[in-house]
Amino acid sequence: MDKDQIIIIGGGIIGLATANALLDRGEKVLVLEKNSDTATAASFANAGMLTPSQSTPWNSPSDIFYILSGIGKKDSPMSLSPRAIPSYFSWGLRFILNSTPSRFERISKSIFSLAKYSKDLTEKIRKSEEFCYEESTEGTLKLFRNTERLQKAIDLSNRIYGESNSIEVLNQKQTVELEPSLNKVRKGLVGAIHYKDDEIGDAYKFCKSLEESIRNKGGRILVNTNIKRILLNKRKVNSVVTDRAVLRAKRVIVCAGSWSPILLKELGIKIPVKPVKGYSLTYNTAGLENTPNLSVIDESIHIAITPYKNRIRVAGTAEFVGFNDEVHPKRITYLNSKLNEVYPSLFSKVQGDEDTQVWFGFRPMSADGLPFIGETKIEGLYLNTGHGHLGWTLAMGSANLLADQMTNAETEIDSKPYLANR
Ligand SMILES: Cc1cc2nc3c(=O)[nH]c(=O)nc-3n(C[C@H](O)[C@H](O)[C@H](O)COP(=O)(O)OP(=O)(O)OC[C@H]3O[C@@H](n4cnc5c(N)ncnc54)[C@H](O)[C@@H]3O)c2cc1C
Numbered sequence: 001m002d003k004d005q006i007i008i009i010g011g012g013i014i015g016l017a018t019a020n021a022l023l024d025r026g027e028k029v030l031v032l033e034k035n036s037d038t039a040t041a042a043s044f045a046n047a048g049m050l051t052p053s054q055s056t057p058w059n060s061p062s063d064i065f066y067i068l069s070g071i072g073k074k075d076s077p078m079s080l081s082p083r084a085i086p087s088y089f090s091w092g093l094r095f096i097l098n099s100t101p102s103r104f105e106r107i108s109k110s111i112f113s114l115a116k117y118s119k120d121l122t123e124k125i126r127k128s129e130e131f132c133y134e135e136s137t138e139g140t141l142k143l144f145r146n147t148e149r150l151q152k153a154i155d156l157s158n159r160i161y162g163e164s165n166s167i168e169v170l171n172q173k174q175t176v177e178l179e180p181s182l183n184k185v186r187k188g189l190v191g192a193i194h195y196k197d198d199e200i201g202d203a204y205k206f207c208k209s210l211e212e213s214i215r216n217k218g219g220r221i222l223v224n225t226n227i228k229r230i231l232l233n234k235r236k237v238n239s240v241v242t243d244r245a246v247l248r249a250k251r252v253i254v255c256a257g258s259w260s261p262i263l264l265k266e267l268g269i270k271i272p273v274k275p276v277k278g279y280s281l282t283y284n285t286a287g288l289e290n291t292p293n294l295s296v297i298d299e300s301i302h303i304a305i306t307p308y309k310n311r312i313r314v315a316g317t318a319e320f321v322g323f324n325d326e327v328h329p330k331r332i333t334y335l336n337s338k339l340n341e342v343y344p345s346l347f348s349k350v351q352g353d354e355d356t357q358v359w360f361g362f363r364p365m366s367a368d369g370l371p372f373i374g375e376t377k378i379e380g381l382y383l384n385t386g387h388g389h390l391g392w393t394l395a396m397g398s399a400n401l402l403a404d405q406m407t408n409a410e411t412e413i414d415s416k417p418y419l420a421n422r
Pocket residue numbers: 009010011012013014015032033034035038039040041042043044045046047048049050051225226227228255256257258259260263277278279280315316360361362363364385386387388389390391392393394
């Protein structure tokens with residue numbers, strides 16, 4: 001066992017991106033994943049959007065209102081199970097404390113800076129290593145059903161992102177010209193914002209391209225390997241204990257998504273990251289005509305709809321229910337009804353199809369909305385986790401930021417807002 005190789009715990013989008021960035025800097029890596037395949041947790045069937053345009057954390061005052069109003073309800077876009085309240089209590093307090101207007105703006109700017117950096121790196125690897133993941137670079141479209149909300153979104157975008165995020169505000173007619181599939185619901189829309197710099201793709205396919213790249217560069221990935229503990233010697237990382245063996249390592253990176261706090265707790269490191277469950281439904285659209293081209297976010301109903309070549313995916317909902325892995329029928333009904341609200345003609349063709357893929361994942365949500373990237377107070381122990389609702393958008397940037405820190409290179413963006421020991 002090579003003690004110099006870096007052990008990465010977790011084979012989701014963050015772990016794989018981190019492995020790849022370190023290999024590019026000449027390091028040796030071993031990725032350990034407890035599931036039988038990589039990218040089968042939160043990175044599997046997410047909404048597939050690379051959206052620097054949505055760099056706001058979820059603790060804006062209006063979202064907090066949504067969460068509180070959804071307590072106990074299964075049919076609101078956000079819900080908090082009364083039974084889960086104790087486990088979210090201290091995290092929730094921090095979440096609320098970070099929702100002041102000044103913190104909200106500062107945090108949004110920091111997320112945006114990482115998201116822009118990340119998007120450029122995603123484009124770079126797509127071109128240089130010929131990644132194919134059903135990507136589209138035509139931007140995303142955010143729909144509005146209320147003029148006041150549209151104006152607020154324009155103001156927010158101008159204030160936080162400035163000119164570095166290219167947007168076009170569309171009236172009802174222009175919205176339908178850009179996405180003709182919205183024609184049937186045009187009357188309910190007041191307009192839209194076209195975020196031209198956003199991209200979409202299939203995150204699982206992107207992960208598989210990353211995996212191939214890692215193996216080609218000499219990196220190793222072991223699946224079916226559950227990390228039980230990280231062992232220290234004199235406050236320095238010494239080894240990891242898996243369900244198969246003890247592996248020596250001087251440097252370990254925790255990229256275990258929502259499960260990261262569990263591994264860190266017994267080392268005395270507490271990070272405020274909690275699972276926030278979301279669902280997606282992926283419908284088969286092969287052979288159907290006039291399917292949508294652009295990925296849309298419907299602002300009023302909190303869902304995203306992303307078209308692929310022969311599929312369309314509707315994703316959303318946020319449940320604060322711990323690691324509850326039940327598939328709740330009301331959530332499926334909710335997402336089906338939302339597809340119907342945006343694309344009724346398409347919905348009438350795909351509804352009831354037994355091939356529709358139902359999925360849920362746990363977003364690793366930090367209390368301030370920022371990921372944890374960097375070395376902890378324990379020598380040799382690093383974090384890259386807590387990317388919440390934007391893990392794919394932030395993956396390549398976070399990975400390269402950490403890899404630069406670990407190889408003592410100058411980072412390309414300021415690393416302070418995301419420090420692991422903040
Ligand atoms: C419904 C939904 C829609 C979303 N849409 C988008 C979107 O459009 N754009 C976007 O940017 N983001 C989106 N996200 C968020 C994004 O999917 C996540 O932020 C991202 O996948 C997190 O990646 P990760 O690698 O940190 O975690 P994960 O993908 O969960 O990976 C963590 C891995 O660690 C493994 N692991 C955990 N503990 C151990 C252990 N002890 N030993 C070994 N392995 C372990 C797990 O098995 C898992 O594979 C969405 C999320 C959801 C749920």
